[in-house]
Amino acid sequence: MKKTFAIIALILSFGLQAQSYKFRITGTIKAEKEKTPIEAATIHLEKAKDSTVLSYTISDEKGGFSLEGKVYNNKVKLYVSFVGMGEYSKTILLEKDSNINLGTILLKEDTNVLNEVVVKSRAPITIKKDTLEFNVKSFKTKKDANVEDLLKKLPGVEVNEEGQITVNGKAVNKILVNGKPFFGNDPTIATKNLSKEIIEKIQITDTKSKSQAFSGEKGDANNKTINLTIKKENNKGWFGRVAAGGGTDERYEAATIVNRFDNNTRFSVLAGTNNINSPGFSFGEINKMFGNGGGVSFSSNGSFSIGGRNFGGGDGIITSRTAGATYADEYGKGVDLNANYFYSGSSSENVNRSNREYTVQVRDENNPTETRELIYFTNSSSNSSTENDNHSFDTDLDIEIDSTFLINVSPRFTLNNRTSNFNQSNETLDENRALTNSFSSSTISSSDAKNFQNTIDITKRFGKKGAFIKASITNQFDQTDGENFNNSTIETFGTNASTEIRDQRTDIDSDLTGFRTRLSYRQPIIAKKLFVNLNYRYSTDERTRIESTFDFDNTTQDFTNFNTDLSTNFTFNDITKTPLVGVTYNAKSFNLDFDIGQTMRTLENEDQLRPNLSLVKDFNNVTIDARIRYRFPSKARLYVSYDLENNAPSIRQLQPFSDVTNPSNIVTGNPNLRPSKDHRVYVSFNKYDWQKRSGFFLWAGGNVNNDVIVNKTNIGDDLVRTTTYENADGAFSYFGGASYNKSIKLDSLSTLRFRTGLRANGSRSINILNDIENMTTTNSITPRLGIEYNWNKKIVIEPNYEVAFTNTAFNIDNIEDQNFTRHSLRIRTRTNVPKKLEWRNDIRYTFNPNVIGFNRSAWFWNATLAYSVLKDKGTITLKGYDLLNQNTNARRNVVGNYIEDSESTVLQRYFMLGFSWKFNSLGQKGEVREFHF
Structure with a gap:
């Protein structure tokens, strides 16, 4: 047989x-x-x-x-x-x-x-000047494909697991639908929610503001905009999706989006909630709807964002709530309106622990010309819970007075409420592991913040040679009210043992009034080719901050004793004036923009509690902004930029006020600081060979920082630090890399796609410890290789591997260099056999051989089964998250003079059963016939 x-x-x-x-x-x-x-x-x-x-x-x-x-x-x-x-x-x-x-x-x-x-x-593809246009019906996808599925089929377009899109290596930062924004500037909402079947064409161009497009200026060569053109017959009707799921460990998710399109009128609403660390835009249906977002990033203050929109929350386990609406319409000739509302709420819980080993050079007490090595350790742990609610509303109104005159008005209002509980404990040990000091605290805080910002852009063109005048005016008002309760204990051990207990309440009142304007005039020397530019920028930000701290009084049993040392009351004004002159040259294959100016900056600080610390500082520095674009006959493109900027010190760095909030690290400003001078260079080269289905992208950039502001710290025998700031030279950073991708059509059913690349980055940081300058230089190189095999869109296998080599070197001879190696393997698979069943796997393996005290390696496996029902309008899903129950975020960092190993709460294994149903009434009435000549 x-x-x-x-x-x-x-x-x-x-x-x-x-x-x-x-x-x-x-x-x-x-x-x-x-x-x-x-x-x-x-x-x-x-x-x-x-x-x-x-x-x-x-x-x-x-x-x-x-x-x-x-x-x-x-x-x-x-x-x-x-x-x-x-x-x-x-x-x-x-x-x-x-x-x-x-x-x-x-x-x-x-x-x-x-x-x-x-x-x-x-x-299938049409090139119109700087616009690349794809005919959607020429690219076959699975039946239930969304726009993201379609983009993955286009040559030169890459979509990563978070939904971030690049075109020939350049990031896509804006997606339009029929030329208008869709739910603001978050590209993933459009790509994950609009069905491929309603799209007729996809157009890709350099990103431009509306004013740039109207005045005929070149766009941002490093970012791309995708415009989705909806078929005329599919631009009227309702469509959307509803889904929900529940699982083990009380995990759940639910979301819906409903859209109404009627030619130029468009209205959409969405809502979602989950407790699986997604920003409210998550569905069990393998990220077909809302998905896990584009570029989710977490910050140390407990908020996280996606696509540039803040969702609040924090590390750890996050429960999120989201609702929103968007409306777009045209009112008569030349009046275009787009409005968005978003509510985002979250609750988060997190436990974090970290260990640090410090190696510091100090002066020898017996011989001041010699140094000795001081080694000490810190152990920290914390747990936190946060509640965050955020409402935002923004409107974009375009008024085209005539073909030469455009006005754009963009108001934005945000309201935020936040409460948090934070408990932490820190201990410091000497080189013999003997305890020298400890700090523990419990903090309850709440805040209410309001923000209003409005920008008016006015653009007027003159004649047909490219002359224009533009004005941009932005005003901003921020108001924050908060209240903190802090109960802490600070203990110092040894010969001068002491204990300090704090029981305090702090009232916070912060206000910001900002005004910024920019005037631009362009005069053609050679029509539509050579221009002289005159610009003037003016900005003023006035901030008032009052922090009133009261100690608990045992007699009154209330917080009535005003603590001057821990209180502030100041008004800070930052005024900047920058006149610039420049030239622009536009040819068929060569473009040049060069501007040079003088930045005149004044910092004014009026301290009500400490009048002797009030100050006025003036800074005058040169500003340069240069851009070169060149297109080779082979369609390859080269981009080069150079910027010279001067960054003034902050008020915290300038004001000679001693901040004793943390008694183990007392911070005092330095009024004699100079602005840092930052030289930035960036170069990119990319080429896509349509004949060979291959693309190459090369990029490199870096910063050289002179007069960079660094910490200057002295550490005593009790390991208590006193810190101020100094200017130093020698700091730098760089980044670069190359990528190459090639598609090979094995036959009419099978395609093999290769992606290989190399990333490199490095930096030198400086700090001064006990009057000794410490330089830490870190270099990292990461090669990677990815392969995708696609058979008839029914079987897809994507293995990816990368290894990161990192070296950290110190300028102190007796501090040993550190070398780290991190391996990452990821395998993603998708099968559609039988036709109605879709099975996806996402398997990741990481190995951190140098991490001490935590798991060095971990396997992470997610899997999803989806079965289509109700004539493919419904989908039943079964999702398994972290099937091997090994999820971890243990990591090692080398920063300045210490090595840190840390770990925090992560989401672990669960299973979830879900159901999704979609509806679509677009294009059901009438058809528009296509003619081919």
Whole structure:
């Protein structure tokens, strides 16, 4: 029987091989009238039977093209198209191994364009100046695909596991729907929630503000904008999704989004809640809806953000609540409105512990010209719980007075309420592990914050040579009221043993009034090519902060004793004036922007509690901003930038007030500080070869910091620190890397995609300890390799591996260099067999051999099963999170003169059963016929 099966399999394999047709089709595209080569013409091959796109490419600078691949249909049709030219088509009969040279193909000028007849191109890709346009129906995906699934199929486009998108290595920071924002500037809401079936075209351009687009300026060369064009017949109706799930360990999630599109009018609402560390945008349906977000980042103050929007919360286990609405419409000619409301709430709990080993050089008491090594240790632990509620409302109103005059008004209002409980304990031990001091505290805090900000942009163009004048005005008002209760104990051991107990209440009142404006004028020297720019920037931020601390009085049994040492009352004003002059040069393949100016900055501080500490400081420094863009004939692009900025010290760093909030580290400002001078350089190079389906991206950048402001600390025998600030030279940072990706079409069903790259970064930090300058230089290099195998969109296997090598060196001879190696392996799989069942796995392995005291290695495995029901409108899901129950976030950091190992609370294994249902009434009435010429 086994032999029989083997023979049958062998016969089938020969049969399949006999039915495959390997081909190579070449030619040259030229304009019929001028006989000149046409660069960036689209050439694609379709099945003659059902118009399925088999292969495509773009002609090079000489008009040449080459199509290679293997198909299972011998009758195919070749199409050639270019904007402004008539389409060329040819039916081709393939042999088993075809090598076909079509010679020169001449394209005629399209008379329909002259007659303003709209023709819908069937080309998969069209290049229009700086815009790359993809025809959605040319890229096949699974039946229930969203926009994110579609983007992953486009050449040069990468979408990582968090939903962050890059195009030829450049980040996508904005996604528009029919040219308008969709739920603000969070790209993932559009990509994870809009269905592929309603989209007609995807356009990719450099990111521009509305004012830049209106004035004709170049956009941001390092960021991309994607515009999703909805089919006309699909731009009226309702669509959305509802889902919920519950699981073990009391885990749950629920969310919904409802959209109403009616041509230029668009209205959407969403809501969600979960306790699985997602920002309220999570569904069990394998991230098809809302998903786990784009670029989730956590901060030390307990908040986290996604797509630039703050959701509050913290490390540890987070329960989130989210609701929002967006509205877009046009009112008459030239008036465009977009409005968004978001509510985001969260509750978080976290336990953290960390260990540090300090190595410090100090002066020898017996011989001041010599130094000795001081080693000591700290152990810290904390637990926290936080409640956070945030409401935000923003509006974007465009008023186009006429074709030369645009006004944009963008008000934003935010209301935040926050309460938290924080308990911590810290102990310091000497080199013999003997306890020298300890600190423990329990803090309860609450705050209410209001923020209003409004920006008005006015743009006026003059003539047809590129002249314009622009004005931007922003005003801001912030108000924060808070209350903190602190109960702490500070103990010092040894010969001068002491104990200090604090029981205090602090009332906080903080206000900020800000005003910023920028005036710009551009005068053409050579029409639309060479310009002189005049700019003036002015800003003022006035901040008032009152912190009133009261000690508990045992007599009155209330917080009535005012503590001057722990209280502040000051008004701080930061005034900046910057005139600039520059030039702009725009050519077909070369662009230059150069601006130079003088920044005049005044810092004023009026201290009501300590009038002797009031100060006024003036700083005058040069500012430079330069940008160069160059496009090679091969379509490769080079970008170079240089910036010189001067950053003034903060009021905390300048004011000679001793902050004794933490008695083990007393901090005092230095009024003699100078501004730091930051030189920043960035270079990028990218190229995508349409012929070979390969892309290369190279980038490098760095900062050199002169007069950088550093900590100057003295440590006593009791290990109590006193800190101030000094200027120092020699600090720097750098980053860079390269990536290469290539797609290989094995046959009409199978595709292999390679991604390889290298990241490198490093920095030198400086601090002064006991009058000895300590320099810490860290260098890291991380090679990585990724492979994706895709068979008929039914089986996808994606292994990825990277290893990070890190070296930290010290300028002190007797401090040993530190070397760290971290291995990461990730394997993702997806199968759609049988058709209605989808099974996904996400397996990660990390190995940290240098971490001390915590788990060095861990496997992390998530899996999801999804089964389609109700004619594919419903989905039942079963999700397993951390199946091996090994999730950990143990990490090691080398910072300055210490090594830290830390670990905090993480979400661990659970299983969840969920159900999702989608609805869609778009395009049910009437169809718009497409014509192909």
